[in-house]
Amino acid sequence: MEAINNNNKVWYVTGTSTGIGLDLIELLLNNGNRVTAITRYPDQTIDELKKKDTKNLEKLLAIKTDITNDESVKESVKKTIEVHGRIDVVVNNSGYGFLGAVEELSADDVQKIYAVNVFGVYNVIRHTAPYLREQRSGLVLNISSYCGYSTIGGKYSAYESTKHAINGISNSLQKELEPFNVSVVLIGLGGIRTSFSSGGNFAATKNPIEEYKTNELIEMIKKYSPFAKGDPIKVAQTLYNLSNTTGKLPSSLDFGSDSYQIAKATYETRLKELEENRELTFSTDI
Template sequence: MSSNNNNNNKVWLVSGTSSGIGLSLVQKLVLEGYKVTALTRSPEELEKQVSKDKIDNLLALKTDITSEASVKGAVEKTIQKFGRIDIVVNNAGYGYLGAVEESSLDDFKLNYEINLFAVMNIVKQVMPHLRSQGSGLILNVASYLAFTAVVGNYTSYIGSKFALNGFTVALDQEVSKFGIRSVLVSPGGFRTKFLGGNLKVAKNPIPEYKSKELEAYFNSVDGTQIGDPDKAALAFIKISQKDPKTLPSNIFFGSDSYQIMKSQIEKLTKELEENKELTFSTDY
């Protein structure tokens, strides 16, 4: 991709940049001449992985995305350094494997804290700037699991992504009148650190749920996922170069995500028609 486009003066703010798609996105954006604020737990480590001759394009900030004060400070530093924010990518995510019965309420809360409330926190802090400039694009990274449950014992993660789906769509209705779009990005499986070492598992598993077997399966497929993080990064950049008004409410990444969603839409359509008589029976 050439950096000679009229969009590379845009300023990006990206969370979840320590590894995977977030890291690939930051690397490519900086290389292409975009200005980027990367919210990360380890700014020094992130800076080491960015092209040295483009380091001035990067503002790597140690940020607790669950803290209002920390995120507000990061947003203010971005405005001070780059003057504006154009594109926000809420990429940080947390995966937890465990059936409801074998999980604590705190296990569930942490999933929602990262996957939903941290997104709300970032959106709340950037919105005054986007609204005052009359433009902006918010890309919330969910999953095809924000629409269907294809695996068991993943209830808290799937629930948090369903919630993020609803939040993103509702937010778009709320802010589009200000020239701002809120769009969901739903990846399939990508070769990142999300599975394997980064996946949290129930501490007190109940044998009947077979969470340990599912964990072993996840570990076995880790590294063989069809999705390429570098190509996902390029897809994000392509999205940013489109007219925001033409963007759909949801963009799927990966052929696996496409196939699963297509099957889910067909299933829901079939069930809707099969139950049409019962559905209509509740009208006056």
């Protein structure tokens, strides 16, 4: 892969009010790209960018959008095409976490996190893919987590299962869009020093069961998250670099040494179990 300098792309980015999303659109605008910022709080996004003395704000289209609402997403894509004329890079960055053992979760808890983390991604892809396919070019960056192939412990099932879903969506989407010269890269984030990992974007069960000690886990996250290794500025820069790279992009990338270590341990354990149970596995063949 070879990096190139192309600062005239149109980016469609979700989850831009804080964290990685905000850092990314700041970087994009400073480098002359045109950006559609998808957010529930466009005024907040614009105010934060002004505080950072962000350049080229005239190239920003901040649209109040509910990604869980199909029509809202459809209108935001339509508006992007009307204003910017095209879409080159789609970044599915919106999401939030939820803590609780399976039996502590209500049906509403599960439905809400899937509405944002999974169905919201489907909405965005469903309405942006036609433009990428028709123009025979583009890039989709789906932001997931090492939780999408591993588990960091109990009480994360709601969040982890949505990330497993994103991985599955990405794997299929890669095959579907590849014939049209559209790349899809799955990003497995490790811990990042943002409000997300410090608990700002993590909700928790309202019906804790004492035996599971979920409240202790919440306090632990708040305590250790400020020491997460991931730098959101470097994450944003790496995402930007991927868009300016020639050659075939990887189907997935892990960001952060913690994500690498967890991925490596997960794959090694899975392979070991696979071989240990090879005879039993083969025994079910006709």
